[in-house]
Amino acid sequence: MTKPTFTLAAFLAALLCLASAPRAKERASSPAKKSAAHDDSNAANAGDSSADEGKEVDDKPARPAKPGAIKPGVSPDPAVQLLEPRTYRLKIVAKVEAPEDAESRNVVVVAPVPMDWPEQRARLIGSPKVTPGAKYSETVKRGQCATMKFTVPLIPAGESAGVELLYEITRWRMEFASPTEDLTLPHGPPPEVRDQFVKNDAPGLEMKHPKIVGLTRELEKEHAGENAWERVKGFWQWTRDNVEFKNGDFRGALFAIEHHCGDCEEMSALFVSMCRLSGVVARSVWVEGHNYPEFYLLDSQGRGHWIPAQVVGPPWFGEMTEYRPIFQKGDRFYDPFQRQYVRYTPQTMKADGKVKPKFTVEHLILADSDINGPTYENSRE
Incomplete structure (x- = not known):
């Protein structure tokens, strides 16, 4: 029989301790091993905030909520309580690097981005930082997901192009x-x-x-x-x-x-x-x-x-x-590049050229406390 390794009471007690502790220095937490955000590892992968030095961070006020959007802390479903919110920042960096000896043409990148849910507020801070000459757009599929699309006509050999997004995320316990x-x-x-x-x-x-x-x-x-x-x-x-x-x-x-x-x-x-x-x-x-x-x-x-x-x-x-x-x-999303349905919306890229360019998407969670929660491993008696 399975037995959780972390009780709810202990976790809530830990939350109270965190709430009363002094604010710690911001740290960056990179995603776990699966690029589509679905690894069970509980490691915080925390690094010093100096990892962001040299990268310009647009610190403009968060964009206001769209009309009719969920009010923070107010559940649209009266049967579901939203409790104990936590707010932090999420930086998403998508980058395409052309090979040293070949240019990359007609580059298209598609990847999921956070959106509003009853238990989540996602606000884009400032504007997307996009490589000059590239185009950026977002598509929202109500009740399922939001995706970004980044396109650039040409990346010269040995050079790179990309987009950087900074979100303010607020999550509630349900x-x-x-x-x-x-x-x-x-x-x-x-x-x-x-x-x-x-x-x-x-x-x-x-x-x-x-x-x-x-x-x-x-x-x-x-x-x-x-x-x-x-x-x-x-x-x-x-x-x-x-x-x-x-x-x-x-x-x-x-x-x-x-x-x-x-x-x-x-x-x-x-x-x-x-x-x-x-x-x-x-x-x-x-x-x-x-x-x-x-x-x-x-x-x-x-x-x-x-x-x-x-x-x-x-x-x-x-x-x-x-x-x-x-x-x-959800469990069924269409991949436009593979032209088939997949289990989750993937981070994917296509490009024309002799050699396929290198493609990476990095998620950096900037928080003053551990947002990963308890371990998700079960032990068996």
Whole structure:
């Protein structure tokens, strides 16, 4: 049986200690090993703020919220409480370097950027710093993700081009605070995310495999007669109790069942798969270095609520103490360069030329305290 290595009470106590401590010097925290913000490592990767010396930082006031945007600290869903906010800065640097002996032409870069969610405020500070001659734009897919597009017609041999963005991020702890006994299954997903729930499986969910279908039906029988909340909690508990945390490349929901191990991606994929097979709308939430699922249920008034769960680490169900920036929500995104659907919006680049240029995207979290939270590894008895 799994057992979290860090209790919620201990974590909240640590938060109180941090709140009362003097402000520390800003430090830069680079993302974990997976470039698309989905590694479970809890290392802060902190460095001295001098790493930013020599780079101009635009310190203009943050842009005001757009009309109709979420007010900081005010939940648009009265059933979800937003508590204990933390604010910090996130710097994103995308860079393309042409080979020493060849120019790069018609360069196009696409990458996810943070956007507003009920539990997150993302404000761009100043304007994007773009290489002269390049173009920059952003696209927002409501309820799913925001992406940046950076284009430059020519990068001479041995030179580079890029864009630098600086955001102010505010994240809130979430807690579902309404009665759960009357929650029911929705007739379908909200309109803004409907294209995430097509007949074809999302990559890695493997919902048609007999082993995943069989496990779901077995758990449905075990929780027959219980309300929707308890049914979903049964999927969550089985995943936590039967899948041991082991970090690695993404291998899918089926791998978690067959090998009884996986990291946050396998465990979230398994939970989401079982929920969807049982008629529960569910999706993955992708934050810097981690992901976790959330599910969607209706209350007695027919109002829908997105409710978070943590399948690895602290036993949070209906609550989430997570402060790292959210980059996207969902499990099925179209990659325009590969021309296929992928599990998350990738950081990707294409260019014309004899030799492919070097492409990097760096995330630097500038915070005066550790926003990574507790370890997300489970231990087994």
